[in-house]
Amino acid sequence: MKSLTCDVCKRKIEQPETDRTFFHYANRDLCEACKEDLELVIKPVIRDRQPFNYEWFDPFVREAIEEAIGRGSFTTR
Ligand SMILES: [Zn+2]
Numbered sequence: 001m002k003s004l005t006c007d008v009c010k011r012k013i014e015q016p017e018t019d020r021t022f023f024h025y026a027n028r029d030l031c032e033a034c035k036e037d038l039e040l041v042i043k044p045v046i047r048d049r050q051p052f053n054y055e056w057f058d059p060f061v062r063e064a065i066e067e068a069i070g071r072g073s074f075t076t077r
Contacts, residue, residue: 006031008068026062028069037074038064 004016007028016022016029023035030038041064046052068074 004029006034008034008037008065008074009072026058026065028065030065034068034074038068041074 002015004013004022005011006013006022008030011031011033013022013029013031018024021032023030023032025035025038038061042061045060046057049056064074
């Protein structure tokens with residue numbers, strides 16, 4: 001795999017290395033910047049929504065990513 005495109009920001013990731021320069025979530029490929037933005041979205045939700053459970057967490061992450069893909073970003077910056 002020589003290069004890969006981030007599904008959210010559409011940036012090209014050269015020489016992608018799993019969990020170093022790109023991250024795979026919910027069948028989507030995210031660059032490092034988008035993965036950090038995703039964490040910012042996820043963290044407060046994990047804090048507030050107890051108990052933690054993959055039954056709500058997985059669909060939540062998937063939806064957050066799909067929405068970000070629609071907007072081209074996780075944030076409204
Ligand atoms: Zn990205």
